[in-house]
């Protein structure tokens with residue numbers, strides 16, 4: 001059974017933990033399409049029902065510009081350089097150099113992380129995760145885009161309503177208790193196949209900083225986000241979320257919470273949850289999403305769901321991509 005009590009053909013997280021050997025805590029082999037991951041939770045019925053989320057005809061682009069985060073939190077990714085050229089006086093064409101596909105609003109693909117202990121999603125051999133091979137690449141979600149119902153949990157709005165804004169400068173860790181409490185305040189219930197959007201307010205806070213201050217935040221390596229916990233991973237799976245997205249750097253907080261249960265299994269990630277969600281469960285992560293305008297609109301009309309489409313770039317073997325996400329309410 002799922003968290004909502006609907007019949008499900010998938011084991012719950014406690015049952016995943018009972019799987020043997022490398023399969024422990026993974027969804028490997030459970031979905032019919034091997035490279036799709038948890039977007040497979042979205043049934044045709046769920047897509048059809050998602051049309052009922054369109055009530056006002058208002059359309060939101062959820063992507064920031066490709067060069068919005070320069071500097072951003074990433075130590076490597078930079079804004080692309082845009083060149084326009086012309087072959088004759090009536091022609092214009094262009095290209096990008098140095099385009100980090102995860103440099104701005106993005107969806108992390110299933111090749112973005114290898115689990116330190118058991119490897120890539122579905123046991124995909126390491127030597128398949130190279131340029132030119134399709135295994136676990138983002139092209140899967142471009143050829144068969146992700147569409148359905150999105151729900152927005154307004155953590156920023158909830159905390160502001162208490163007079164206790166989220167402390168982005170400190171890189172606040174946002175626990176599952178807070179997420180659940182905010183959800184209850186919104187009278188929001190999840191459905192299998194939902195795309196979860198966590199509105200923290202981090203992107204708008206960061207983008208409003210002066211350049212020097214952004215640089216200082218980047219050097220301190222602190223960014224608010226979901227606190228690493230087994231409970232969050234279990235909740236995300238048991239809720240049958242297709243995607244977990246947020247308007248922050250990495251969905252989860254940086255640095256990881258002290259005592260993160262993933263320190264041992266994910267040493268290369270210093271205990272982050274990325275490996276659990278991407279490599280073990282096949283659950284895509286959306287990062288740096290532009291959720292502020294949508295959250296304010298939803299706050300205004302008290303409805304917290306939307307029809308959403310996510311269509312990454314069709315790049316064979318891409319590890320991630322601009323999300324190209326559109327929400328319609």
Ligand code: UVW
Pocket residue numbers: 102108249250274287
């Ligand atoms: C981190 O590793 C911090 O996040 P990502 O690579 O998904 O942006």
